[in-house]
Amino acid sequence: MITLVHCLVTASVMLTIACGVAAFLLRRLQIVTPRLRQCLLFCVLLQGLMLFRVPVELPWLESSPAGSAQWAVGDVADTLPSGGAAFVGDATSPESTRSQSTVSSSAWESIGGTEHDPAATSWTELALSAACLIWMLGIVCIVTRSLFRYAKLCRLVDELDRAPEPWQAEWQTICARRGSRAPEMLVSGSAGPMLVRRPRGYALVVPDRFWRSLSGDQRRGVLLHELAHLCRRDVWRQAVARIAVVLHWWNPAAWWCVRRYEESAEWACDETMTRTDPAAARGLAASLVQLVEFLESGTSNPAPIASGLGVQSMAAPPLTERVTRLLHSSSSSRESAMKRLVLMLLAAGLLTLSAVQFRLVAADAGGQGESISADASATLQVVSSDSKDLIETLRQRLNPDDKASSDLKQLLASESGQVAFAGVIDLLKGKYRESARAEAIPRFVEKHFEAAPDGTLALRGSSRLAADAWVQRSRQLGEVLDSMNRRMKGVADRLEDSGDVNQMARRMLTDQHVGYAIMLDEFDGRSDPIELFLGKALEKILVRRGDKLVVIPTLSGDARRQIERFELATDVFDKLKVELPIFAAEFDTPDDRHKRFVAKLKDPAMAAIVALHVSKESMSSPTAAVDDLFAKLETVSRDTAKGLVIDDEEAWGTLEELLEFADRAGKRIDAVRDRLVRTAADLDTSDPMTQRFAAQMKTGVIAYQVAVDVPYAEFDLGKQVEGMVSQVMEPAGADRLRVRDDAADQVNQRAGELLAACRTIRRYLRRIDDVRDRMADRELAESLDGPGRMLLLTEIRRSAEQSQLDAMELLAKEFFVLDETTNQLTVHPERAEVVDQLAGRAMELEQELKKDDF
Structure with missing residues (x-):
């Protein structure tokens, strides 16, 4: 009863306070938008429904005994050594102690200062019951x-x-x-x-x-x-x-x-x-x-x-x-x-205060405010779902007749064993990435060229189109690099000579390869605005899994709804491509803007832009969305003797914006669609969400959306780099510049990173020259001189980053022996001792899991 009254009074007080604050702000800020008023008032009313609040513990620091240590399970993989025959380390489990303190009833009474009167308690309970x-x-x-x-x-x-x-x-x-x-x-x-x-x-x-x-x-x-x-x-x-x-x-x-x-x-x-x-x-x-x-x-x-x-x-x-x-x-x-x-x-703050009850709890010196109990339900949440699936598949394929394989199979049935083995998988992936980088140039050459007996390299027929693209893009890359170097040299010429940091900045800006180093770092090697825009946009949606791309499994609800919106827009687009030209015939063209509007209604780009606009406002059925669109057009139109005309200036404002978008989309739709189709071919369509996204990239209106969103101002990476450099500069008089004092450390660090990158680039460019010297097609080799060398280096870099071997193949190659007849895996004799080490590591994890403090 007391708890119910306390919750009710708390909710009522919170509602009253929130109501007073809301009334003051609505009057003070003169809020007239109804939906905004409703949203705020609805949040205020929800305060009254928050009778029971969720407790949230906030740890506060309490001294702990000397010598106590904390050990995180999430760091298991980081403790594994990268070399030697052993895949697991010999880390010992640290000892931790726990200090417990109790508060006696007498101590509690001394804090209160008085003792409870049973009669007073009885009257209080009676009053609460009556209330x-x-x-x-x-x-x-x-x-x-x-x-x-x-x-x-x-x-x-x-x-x-x-x-x-x-x-x-x-x-x-x-x-x-x-x-x-x-x-x-x-x-x-x-x-x-x-x-x-x-x-x-x-x-x-x-x-x-x-x-x-x-x-x-x-x-x-x-x-x-x-x-x-x-x-x-x-x-x-x-x-x-x-x-x-x-x-x-x-x-x-x-x-x-x-x-x-x-x-x-x-x-x-x-x-x-x-x-x-x-x-x-x-x-x-x-x-x-x-x-x-x-x-x-x-x-x-x-x-x-x-x-x-x-x-x-x-x-x-x-x-x-x-x-x-x-x-x-x-x-x-x-x-x-x-x-x-x-x-x-x-509104969010008031709801949080009403829904959450914060409690201060003691924490140890390591900052851990929670403990993990040793009951059977406790699990180690450090292995990803993909790794769990891989380990489960591996367990099914292990040879039960081999002792080491059987022990490993039993070990992988536990959470701690899976965590320990996940470190092995990470190590193998790291070794493969290192070898992929070391062998990047030979693998690239083998993919696109065929070695002749005399040592020359003949371009493979399947790579002819790729080579033509290299030549074309190398010209564009040269223009971009020239612009970047020219603008950076202009900044360097204005720099003061005084001070080490200014001299360091000048050395960085005048290095002939710094522009390319910035492109690799800041722009991922992209010089084309469409590729740059698409690359940054798709990074928020797609993630690489093996040699394919998939939609990020943990994608937020907003992103998923965006895919659904594109699907609706595609259906609306299919209808509007047919019905907009028919509706265009109903209009008169008394002036230029009517002529432009009627002509654009027959353009698929206009149908796509309108479909995107409609789908943004409504998620109803395609037919209902199209019917609602035409109803709105008729509302702002007027019948004349020669046909419909639009007199509503406010409506023309929206139409002019749509016409501008359609013009912009029409200019680059072919280039955007081509890049999207190529990207869609690299998607893993076995994943349902990825399959839906790939379908939109190939046939939907997403290409028109990208064509509208790509920057249409003169795209100049050099100008962007100049702007970034200018952020750390300040005028020094007489058209001179100097590095700001508060940015000196940042400039020194960045300059050191870029100069080191330039040294690596020059070393790899010499290796690229060796490949060019061996090309049998001398015209191609000469075309790839200058910026073409850097383009080849970019292609090799991307090829190395995208080259990923399946984790199961890595394990089968490095850790197991494969029986092709039964498809079973047996632990390699040289790796048998690793199973024992994994068992020891799993035992350590279990001991840590059973401790009160974690």
């Missing part, structure tokens, strides 16, 4: 009253007659244009207009005499407003708000907050209409005034209107502000990004 009883009775009364009024409302609505067919048809047409199913439309004597959620479905109730007195724009405004409530699912949102306010029925702040929340819902529905149909918005404003006159007229005898769960009424106060917002929608400016950020951070 809980009153609270529960209040909830029962409010819920009973609300359910009674709701049942009465449903009964009254069920007795109403259906609206005339013309009214029904108008309502159904408006709902169909928005892709929604029209609820039943009923006619009352004076109740309404309102949207009612009955157990069997929604119903729209309108007063007969009032409805007949409205004009077409007024009726459309009312219907669009109620449809907005339906589409936004305001009934269910307000149900959550009402639950929160019922739990805190004695708190005035809760009632204020729920009223402001419902008021913001009305504003949000009004705002939706003002953006899409200004004429209907003005009609709704007039109908609101007329509705008040209708309800207050002496001839009207309004029926009782139930309020609460399941009801949305357009006759919500305050009327004056609503009418003003409807008539002056353009003046209601959007909140700035700073205001939005402040409110979102506030």
